[in-house]
Amino acid sequence: QIDEAEVVAFSVPSYACLRRTTLDNHNPVLTDALSLLAENAELSDEDGRGVAFRRAAAVLKALPEPVTGVTQLRGLPCLGGHSLRVIRDILENGASSEVEFTKQSERFKALKVLTDIFGVGAKTAERWIRDGIHSLHQLQESGQTLNRAQQAGLEHYDDLKQPVTKAEADAIGEIVEEAVVSVLPGAQITLIGGFRRGKLTGHDVDFLITHPEEVLSLQGFLLYQKTTRNSYLEAKDGPARPASNMDRFERCFSIFKLADAEKRGTKQTENTPEDTCRLAAHSRWRAVRVDLVVSPISQFAFALLGWTGSKLFERELRRWAGHEKAMSLSSHALYDNKQGRYLKATSEEEIFTYLGLEYIPPSERNA
Ligand code: 8DG
Ligand code: MN
Ligand code: MN
Numbered sequence: 001q002i003d004e005a006e007v008v009a010f011s012v013p014s015y016a017c018l019r020r021t022t023l024d025n026h027n028p029v030l031t032d033a034l035s036l037l038a039e040n041a042e043l044s045d046e047d048g049r050g051v052a053f054r055r056a057a058a059v060l061k062a063l064p065e066p067v068t069g070v071t072q073l074r075g076l077p078c079l080g081g082h083s084l085r086v087i088r089d090i091l092e093n094g095a096s097s098e099v100e101f102t103k104q105s106e107r108f109k110a111l112k113v114l115t116d117i118f119g120v121g122a123k124t125a126e127r128w129i130r131d132g133i134h135s136l137h138q139l140q141e142s143g144q145t146l147n148r149a150q151q152a153g154l155e156h157y158d159d160l161k162q163p164v165t166k167a168e169a170d171a172i173g174e175i176v177e178e179a180v181v182s183v184l185p186g187a188q189i190t191l192i193g194g195f196r197r198g199k200l201t202g203h204d205v206d207f208l209i210t211h212p213e214e215v216l217s218l219q220g221f222l223l224y225q226k227t228t229r230n231s232y233l234e235a236k237d238g239p240a241r242p243a244s245n246m247d248r249f250e251r252c253f254s255i256f257k258l259a260d261a262e263k264r265g266t267k268q269t270e271n272t273p274e275d276t277c278r279l280a281a282h283s284r285w286r287a288v289r290v291d292l293v294v295s296p297i298s299q300f301a302f303a304l305l306g307w308t309g310s311k312l313f314e315r316e317l318r319r320w321a322g323h324e325k326a327m328s329l330s331s332h333a334l335y336d337n338k339q340g341r342y343l344k345a346t347s348e349e350e351i352f353t354y355l356g357l358e359y360i361p362p363s364e365r366n367a
Helices: 028-043 047-061 081-093 097-104 106-115 122-130 136-142 148-155 157-161 166-183 297-308 311-325 348-354
Strands: 188-192 205-210 222-228 251-259 285-295 327-329 334-336
Touching: 028 047, 028 081, 028 097, 028 106, 028 122, 047 081, 047 311, 081 097, 097 106, 106 122, 136 148, 148 157, 148 251, 157 285, 166 188, 166 205, 166 251, 166 285, 188 297, 205 297, 285 297, 297 348, 311 327, 334 348
Parallel strands: 205 285
Antiparallel strands: 188 205, 222 251, 251 285, 327 334
């Protein structure tokens, strides 16, 4: 009964970094469906399809109101035939047969369960599935050798599946801050990732630390840690300078031991065997995924922009920089290919300006 001419036509720029995407999503059913297909593609080593579904979902997240008919989508970018078919299916039949089929499929369910283990990627899960392993129980029975990360991931599986709250993120922030400042007076620690974008829960907590001269001592708090050295060396005047102890480590993907709220005032100590056998019912702490990123002050703005996300927003920023500005953006630096030099910045705003973009605050980077 609605005249087609009256149907609201949405207009959305094709790069996610030109859009303001808040957490106020008016089309969660559609975006959840497309995100699930993206996830399935990513888990199946089809990254191209994964990105296509992520881009389509991001366009719908940017719409100012719920979509009621496919005619409203005319002229929108990033909506390929496949995504449109899924959207039409949901708008007309209430559900997408492809999404429902995928959700029910043994393969997808197994890939999900296995890659939900910290330290297990799609490749490993794929190999295990080929060996007939579809569940945690089957994995434990199989005698597969697990690396240290996977052992820790399996041990803390249930904890790590629980979303992390903002209160927990803040509690960890205080502990990390205290540890950092005790070795490095004056160091800055910033909450990044989803919490910086205003999310109320996350799958982990991400921090940016600027910048250590020493390795941080968080030993008593970490149940697992893998640090990666900073391999980035600015090659601006010829040969790379040797790495100083300033960038001793760049990232630490860890599992953090967070005491229950009522216990938090008291100092934590080394793990005891008793801790490891704690009963869930009497738990006095929980495991939380924590990512620590360390950057020297000269790279702070790039690290901040590069680790705040969302993942798609970051990807789109780099695509914009490369394709539209002939610049290379990373979480360390911005290189201008035409001028043949690095562009220095001390704030995110400056980087947006170099890129010829309007500044988008973190809360509007939820593409
Ligand atoms: P969530 O934890 O609330 O579920 O979501 P999130 O905070 O948005 O996702 P995340 O997986 O914790 O990632 C946070 C940001 O970190 C995101 O922008 C992507 C970025 N990031 C990684 N890995 C890497 C990496 O290896 N290099 C760089 N430069 N950035 C990365 O997750
Ligand atoms: Mn995160
Ligand atoms: Mn993270």
